[in-house]
Amino acid sequence: MSIPIFKLLDGHTIPQLAFGTGTALYQQNVTQPVLAAIKAAYTHIDGAQVYGNEDSVGDAIVQSGVPREQLFVTTKVVKLGEGETIPESLKGSLKKLKTDYVDLFLIHSPTGFEAPGRLEEVWKGMEEVKDAGLAKSIGVSNFRIKDFERVLKIAKYKPVVNQIELHPYVYKQLLPLLKFQSEHGILTESFGGLTPVTKKTDGPVTPVLSELANKLGGTETQVLMKWLEQKGIIAVTTTRTAARLQEYLDVYKLPNLSEADIKAIDDAGAKLHSRHFARHMDEL
Ligand SMILES: NC(=O)C1=CN([C@@H]2O[C@H](COP(=O)(O)OP(=O)(O)OC[C@H]3O[C@@H](n4cnc5c(N)ncnc54)[C@H](O)[C@@H]3O)[C@@H](O)[C@H]2O)C=CC1
Numbered sequence: 001m002s003i004p005i006f007k008l009l010d011g012h013t014i015p016q017l018a019f020g021t022g023t024a025l026y027q028q029n030v031t032q033p034v035l036a037a038i039k040a041a042y043t044h045i046d047g048a049q050v051y052g053n054e055d056s057v058g059d060a061i062v063q064s065g066v067p068r069e070q071l072f073v074t075t076k077v078v079k080l081g082e083g084e085t086i087p088e089s090l091k092g093s094l095k096k097l098k099t100d101y102v103d104l105f106l107i108h109s110p111t112g113f114e115a116p117g118r119l120e121e122v123w124k125g126m127e128e129v130k131d132a133g134l135a136k137s138i139g140v141s142n143f144r145i146k147d148f149e150r151v152l153k154i155a156k157y158k159p160v161v162n163q164i165e166l167h168p169y170v171y172k173q174l175l176p177l178l179k180f181q182s183e184h185g186i187l188t189e190s191f192g193g194l195t196p197v198t199k200k201t202d203g204p205v206t207p208v209l210s211e212l213a214n215k216l217g218g219t220e221t222q223v224l225m226k227w228l229e230q231k232g233i234i235a236v237t238t239t240r241t242a243a244r245l246q247e248y249l250d251v252y253k254l255p256n257l258s259e260a261d262i263k264a265i266d267d268a269g270a271k272l273h274s275r276h277f278a279r280h281m282d283e284l
């Protein structure tokens with residue numbers, strides 16, 4: 001079984017699993033990890049200007065020998081220099097990434113652009129890069145409902161995705177945002193999806209994962225990834241090890257969780273709120 005492909009609201013497609021170049025790989029040369037991921041069958045690479053390693057992502061894209069159109073490359077803008085525009089910012093990334101376009105360009109966070117009119121102005125810049133073909137699709141990250149309301153008021157193109165921290169310990173609190181996105185056809189990308197096996201390993205979800213891992217014949221990590229997949233969420237994860245790369249890919253060979261299994265994870269997650277990034281998301 002291969003990685004599922006989801007359709008974006010602008011007609012483009014996106015692989016449901018992404019190899020991330022932040023967190024464990026933040027500010028590091030990621031050429032070898034990205035090459036290993038591509039070799040293992042990953043096509044979707046999640047980057048960002050602030051990860052400080054776009055140059056090494058670009059080297060991996062070139063060295064992989066995989067035709068550019070077979071890869072899905074994301075980068076994100078977190079801030080602009082004095083007088084710098086969004087097209088100028090993206091052109092800087094493209095030079096480092098050694099490509100003519102990205103598949104997806106994201107506003108990394110609304111928090112740097114909160115002054116009156118600023119987020120709207122930045123979104124207009126995002127629309128410019130889409131019109132110029134520098135980004136096939138445009139989206140956002142760490143957006144709340146109130147950020148979407150500002151952008152949607154002036155948008156020619158809606159954001160196609162919102163990349164947010166999403167795992168069972170924030171799922172309940174995010175339900176109004178997820179409902180809003182679903183009503184607008186905006187897909188969700190998850191980061192931090194493995195929090196119950198990495199940062200919050202002693203919570204109410206832990207025994208449920210253990211039981212379901214046994215039932216499915218997989219690992220706790222794979223149960224969390226299955227939970228995301230079955231909710232229609234794109235999983236952005238990462239690793240430095242070949243075994244973990246394969247563990248993530250093997251998720252697609254496992255049977256599905258039942259509705260009762262998914263509810264058991266939702267219910268256990270709802271007993272504890274535990275967020276590790278972007279605290280502003282606690283107020284939607
Ligand atoms: N838009 C944003 O603001 C953010 C985006 N990201 C993106 O998402 C990517 C992934 O983010 P993460 O939070 O690292 O994702 P994640 O929650 O999927 O964790 C990945 C980590 O889990 C470890 N892991 C997997 N299974 C494990 C187990 N059973 N026991 C112990 N450790 C285990 C891996 O080794 C890896 O280091 C980043 O590289 C970046 O591309 C990450 C944070 C913020």
Ligand SMILES: O=CCc1c[nH]c2ccccc12
Nearest residue numbers: 022023048050078108109142
């Ligand atoms: O991408 C994840 C973590 C991160 C590092 N710097 C920033 C700035 C704004 C939002 C998220 C992040």
